[in-house]
Amino acid sequence: xxxxxxxxxxxxxxxxxxxxxxxxxxxxxxxxxxxxxx
Amino acid sequence: xxxxxxxxxxxxxxxxxxxxxxxxxxxxxxxxxxxxxxxxxxxxxxxxxxxxxxxxxxxxxxxxxxxxxxxxxxxxxxxxxxxxxxxxxxxxxxxxxxxxxxxxxxxxxxxxxxxxxxxxxxxxxxxxxxxxxxxxxxxxxxxxxxxxxxxxxxxxxxxxxxxxxxxxxxxxxxxxxxxxxxxxxxxxxxxxxxxxxxxxxxxxxxxxxxxxxxxxxxxxxxxxxxxxxxxxxxxxxxxxxxxxxxxxxxxxxxxxxxxxxxxxxxxxxxxxxxxxxxxxxxxxxxxxxxxxxxxxxxxxxxxxxxxxxxxxxxxxxxxxxxxxxxxxxxxxxxxxxxx
Numbered sequence: 001x002x003x004x005x006x007x008x009x010x011x012x013x014x015x016x017x018x019x020x021x022x023x024x025x026x027x028x029x030x031x032x033x034x035x036x037x038x
Numbered sequence: 039x040x041x042x043x044x045x046x047x048x049x050x051x052x053x054x055x056x057x058x059x060x061x062x063x064x065x066x067x068x069x070x071x072x073x074x075x076x077x078x079x080x081x082x083x084x085x086x087x088x089x090x091x092x093x094x095x096x097x098x099x100x101x102x103x104x105x106x107x108x109x110x111x112x113x114x115x116x117x118x119x120x121x122x123x124x125x126x127x128x129x130x131x132x133x134x135x136x137x138x139x140x141x142x143x144x145x146x147x148x149x150x151x152x153x154x155x156x157x158x159x160x161x162x163x164x165x166x167x168x169x170x171x172x173x174x175x176x177x178x179x180x181x182x183x184x185x186x187x188x189x190x191x192x193x194x195x196x197x198x199x200x201x202x203x204x205x206x207x208x209x210x211x212x213x214x215x216x217x218x219x220x221x222x223x224x225x226x227x228x229x230x231x232x233x234x235x236x237x238x239x240x241x242x243x244x245x246x247x248x249x250x251x252x253x254x255x256x257x258x259x260x261x262x263x264x265x266x267x268x269x270x271x272x273x274x275x276x277x278x279x280x281x282x283x284x285x286x287x288x289x290x291x292x293x294x295x296x297x298x299x300x301x302x303x304x305x306x307x308x309x310x311x312x313x314x315x316x317x318x319x320x321x322x323x324x325x326x327x328x329x330x331x332x333x334x335x336x337x338x339x340x341x342x343x344x345x346x347x348x349x350x351x352x353x354x355x356x357x358x359x360x361x362x363x364x365x366x367x368x369x370x371x372x373x374x375x376x377x
Binding site: 003006007010011014015018021022025026029030032033036038 | 150154157158238239242243246247250251254276280283284287288291
């Protein structure tokens, strides 16, 4: 695999994982807020 | 006798093991007794110990450099002092790295538990169960690391007649153990370091991710700090509180990538004054983050209300702490002696 592509994939891959984890946590918080009427 | 990082390692290396036993015991009592206050207290202990484990690992590397001076930088070169075994030290270091990984994951799960406690009137059982399971595994690996560290000798802290005895010719004293006893469970720090330094794109990738993590963290810190100081007063703190996990995720990325740098070239950091300050500020900033995660003063802040003086102080200190961390990080080659 070309060097540039490896770098881009790794950086974007880790960033995407962070984004997905953050989104899932936020979604559960949103669900909880609705339940508690916030 | 001057205090050095080896002394500091001896001082703080008991925190992860003893602290974790206390934390886990308290957590077990809390679960059995269904005490929310005790659960929160033990989660705070887990987060605090996870933060303390970072300097414990780093001062361990500094201690290794002090007690195992090698003539040439070769993977198999023995320590100059024949009473100190390089194999024993490296086995302990690898076990400590595994313990650090588990400790940080447990700390992150414990922080998530504290954040959920603040948001919800009832605890999140899956999170608490995850923390419990992680804490049990972590206690096992950290105890193993501590056990493997015991056989290492520390002649550098001796003074007076003891120091003279330690510097006697090798034949005149009892040699220390040359192989580690205990379960050799660990991560190959040496191999990981070689990979990070050896693969040309690995260091720049870690640098890029370090800055992405920093941006995420600093973005959340700035928004919360500005609200506390009177900007965006129509936003309630409960709304901003939902942003905190993003900041902690940024911090997690920075701990991960920062540890990669450290493992690859520990000597660049252990003898670097700017780095010592950076880690000290990170620990204080961790306590500051706990304030915004779980304290009442900010949580009850409704739209339009002015933040109390305590919250303003915490906000200003958070801003200065993170600015100081960025400054010390950027100044590693200039104030310190890295790179």
